[in-house]
Amino acid sequence: MTMTKRTSRPIISRRRFLQACACTVAAGALGATGYVVANAPLPPPYPESSVFQTPVAGIPTPGAPILLVTNPGAQPSFGAYLGAILRAEGFVAFRMARLDAINPALLAQFPLVLLTVGPLTAEASDLFRAYVLNGGHLIAFRPDPRLADLMGVRALGGDVTDGMLAVADHLLAQGITTQALQVHTPMAQYELAGAEAVAWIARRDSSRTSYPAVTLMRAKKGIAALWAFDLPRNIALIRQGNPAAANQERDGMEGVRTVDLFVDWIDLDRIDIPQADEQQRLLANMIHALAGEAPLPRLWHLPAGASAVLVATGDAHGLLASHIATALELVSRYDGALSIYYAPPPMSNRSRTLRRVRWLAEELPVAGAVFTDDAGYPTPKDVARWRERGHGFGLHPYVEQGVGKGYHEYWNTFIKLGYGPAEPTVRTHRVLWSGWVETARVQAQYGLRMSLDHYHSGPLMRRADGRWVHGYLTGSGLPMPFVDEQGNLLRVYQQHTHIVDEHLMRVFDTGYEMGVDVNEAIAIACRQIDAAVEQYPSALGLQCHIDPFAFGGEKAEAASVWFDRVLDHAASRGVMIVSAEQWLAFTEMRDQAEMRNLMWNESEGVLMFEAVISAESQRAPALLLPLEHRRRILRQVTIDSVLASAEQKRVGGVAYGAVALAAGRRQVRAYYR
Ligand SMILES: [Zn+2]
Numbered sequence: 216m217t218m219t220k221r222t223s224r225p226i227i228s229r230r231r232f233l234q235a236c237a238c239t240v241a242a243g244a245l246g247a248t249g250y251v252v253a254n255a256p257l258p259p260p261y262p263e264s265s266v267f268q269t270p271v272a273g274i275p276t277p278g279a280p281i282l283l284v285t286n287p288g289a290q291p292s293f294g295a296y297l298g299a300i301l302r303a304e305g306f307v308a309f310r311m312a313r314l315d316a317i318n319p320a321l322l323a324q325f326p327l328v329l330l331t332v333g334p335l336t337a338e339a340s341d342l343f344r345a346y347v348l349n350g351g352h353l354i355a356f357r358p359d360p361r362l363a364d365l366m367g368v369r370a371l372g373g374d375v376t377d378g379m380l381a382v383a384d385h386l387l388a389q390g391i392t393t394q395a396l397q398v399h400t401p402m403a404q405y406e407l408a409g410a411e412a413v414a415w416i417a418r419r420d421s422s423r424t425s426y427p428a429v430t431l432m433r434a435k436k437g438i439a440a441l442w443a444f445d446l447p448r449n450i451a452l453i454r455q456g457n458p459a460a461a462n463q464e465r466d467g468m469e470g471v472r473t474v475d476l477f478v479d480w481i482d483l484d485r486i487d488i489p490q491a492d493e494q495q496r497l498l499a500n501m502i503h504a505l506a507g508e509a510p511l512p513r514l515w516h517l518p519a520g521a522s523a524v525l526v527a528t529g530d531a532h533g534l535l536a537s538h539i540a541t542a543l544e545l546v547s548r549y550d551g552a553l554s555i556y557y558a559p560p561p562m563s564n565r566s567r568t569l570r571r572v573r574w575l576a577e578e579l580p581v582a583g584a585v586f587t588d589d590a591g592y593p594t595p596k597d598v599a600r601w602r603e604r605g606h607g608f609g610l611h612p613y614v615e616q617g618v619g620k621g622y623h624e625y626w627n628t629f630i631k632l633g634y635g636p637a638e639p640t641v642r643t644h645r646v647l648w649s650g651w652v653e654t655a656r657v658q659a660q661y662g663l664r665m666s667l668d669h670y671h672s673g674p675l676m677r678r679a680d681g682r683w684v685h686g687y688l689t690g691s692g693l694p695m696p697f698v699d700e701q702g703n704l705l706r707v708y709q710q711h712t713h714i715v716d717e718h719l720m721r722v723f724d725t726g727y728e729m730g731v732d733v734n735e736a737i738a739i740a741c742r743q744i745d746a747a748v749e750q751y752p753s754a755l756g757l758q759c760h761i762d763p764f765a766f767g768g769e770k771a772e773a774a775s776v777w778f779d780r781v782l783d784h785a786a787s788r789g790v791m792i793v794s795a796e797q798w799l800a801f802t803e804m805r806d807q808a809e810m811r812n813l814m815w816n817e818s819e820g821v822l823m824f825e826a827v828i829s830a831e832s833q834r835a836p837a838l839l840l841p842l843e844h845r846r847r848i849l850r851q852v853t854i855d856s857v858l859a860s861a862e863q864k865r866v867g868g869v870a871y872g873a874v875a876l877a878a879g880r881r882q883v884r885a886y887y888r
Pocket residue numbers: 530532611643644645
């Protein structure tokens with residue numbers, strides 16, 4: 216557009232004119248007088264006090280069949296985390312209460328009560344005893360010795376440390392791996408005195424001891440089940456690594472990273488099993504069996520119709536928009552979306568201001584041609600266009616100078632370049648990590664609600680015999696909120712990155728990678744996707760760096776072949792390819808789902824309840840209804856009186872009918888005959 220044409224024909228719209236005025240003012244302010252103001256650092260948007268979440272499970276849910284009793288007498292107390300585990304397993308119809316708030320009338324409202332670790336007074340233990348003898352079902356984690364006889368065990372005193380859990384040949388252990396699973400908390404030594412063993416304590420070499428790890432006892436009209444250890448705390452220790460290893464360099468690869476927390480912690484012979492997920496699924500089997508007279512509905516871990524999820528991400532270091540566009544284009548071919556974690560090229564305050572001014576000037580109808588930024592770095596307009604297409608463009612902070620400082624600098628630069636607001640998901644450069652959850656605490660202050668820093672990479676993954684292992688470093692295929700050492704839940708989800716390009720192939724030639732060729736790297740990634748589809752419901756984090764697309768030559772060729780073939784395999788197996796932001800939106804929506812007013816008509820065989828799903832994610836969750844219930848079979852399901860089609864799914868030892876659930880308030884009826 217030339218000056219002559221503009222003066223002869225007024226083609227500028229009112230909206231465009233106002234935009235241009237705003238830009239002129241902004242550009243003038245930045246360029247002339249506002250230079251100092253534009254570079255004044257902004258504080259984190261959320262105060263330090265806001266990093267913890269109030270357990271959403273505390274909301275009383277009418278008709279909930281499960282009561283979770285937390286015991287503040289335990290130090291630390293992982294009761295809130297047990298609530299997060301129930302939600303992760305899709306049990307949303309439960310209520311939480313502190314031990315000091317319970318009474319016989321409250322307990323009697325719930326067919327199933329879960330009791331977390333901690334000491335009990337004689338009075339409290341009598342309460343639970345009476346509850347069970349009158350027909351209640353109690354699951355207690357390492358309970359006070361006063362309850363041992365009710366549980367059908369005798370406490371022998373002493374603990375097994377560094378033990379394992381090995382399931383017995385028991386109905387409740389169906390669908391759970393028969394390989395022994397790691398337990399990082401002390402396990403109390405009991406002997407059976409009337410109870411059945413559901414699982415045994417095993418030693419590190421997998422040999423079984425005579426001590427039960429999980430038991431079941433019929434006590435008069437009720438049932439009492441025991442776990443010999445603090446299961447929720449163990450899940451956290453498996454997922455987040457060894458707290459005693461925090462801030463230590465342990466794997467021989469320079470830099471204190473997330474993976475250092477897992478050295479001498481994860482048993483590499485078991486990395487192919489999601490050990491934390493399998494243990495919570497054993498609990499889920501038990502909850503299903505003990506939930507009472509009515510069938511217990513729950514939510515599928517993944518979006519309806521997905522057999523697994525691939526959370527696609529790519530770190531990008533000072534790269535150009537064209538390189539990023541190449542990777543986005545690849546993912547778009549499979550109807551997928553990609554999260555870019557972008558570190559802008561190093562620049563002074565002055566050059567950042569000038570770049571911002573140029574970008575703003577480009578918006579002007581006249582000056583645009585003069586000021587066009589030809590460096591090719593992503594402009595705010597590029598970023599807005601990518602986001603419109605469903606991709607993410609988020610922070611990739613360098614924290615070599617400290618986590619607080621690094622996040623502060625990178626967040627400020629990101630905002631001041633006009634890329635804001637920052638996406639709510641993040642990966643730290645080199646996955647450097649502070650404390651057990653210190654980095655997550657800082658992330659929460661910047662409104663970052665999902666971290667992809669736990670990362671399968673480095674020499675730890677190589678066994679002493681030279682063989683490389685693959686799988687679930689954090690023992691999990693599913694996101695869960697981080698929990699601190701005291702048991703407080705953080706407002707940040709941990710999402711493991713399972714499949715990492717720079718670990719498999721020579722992307723950066725660090726000398727720490729496996730360095731296999733592209734075909735072998737494709738095969739490893741596809742095997743992991745197959746395991747998620749066939750065995751363990753998972754959202755697999757995937758890293759495909761954008762840098763090789765800028766390197767060109769063989770590196771670019773390898774990256775594009777690897778990425779394309781892995782995406783192609785995922786799509787062919789019904790795996791949903793999503794950005795981390797889309798995955799976070801689904802995860803938060805599923806975590807806030809409610810099931811209210813559960814009612815079971817025993818004579819008619821009809822289960823009725825209201826499901827409430829917020830409309831914040833485009834991907835529908837799936838409702839799971841047990842296919843069998845006490846010799847009755849699920850015949851049909853209606854949602855708002857409309858017949859719904861159900862797909863069969865097995866979770867742990869239980870077969871379910873899965874039904875997609877659209878957002879809103881839905882009346883669900885499940886008919887059993
Ligand atoms: Zn990086």
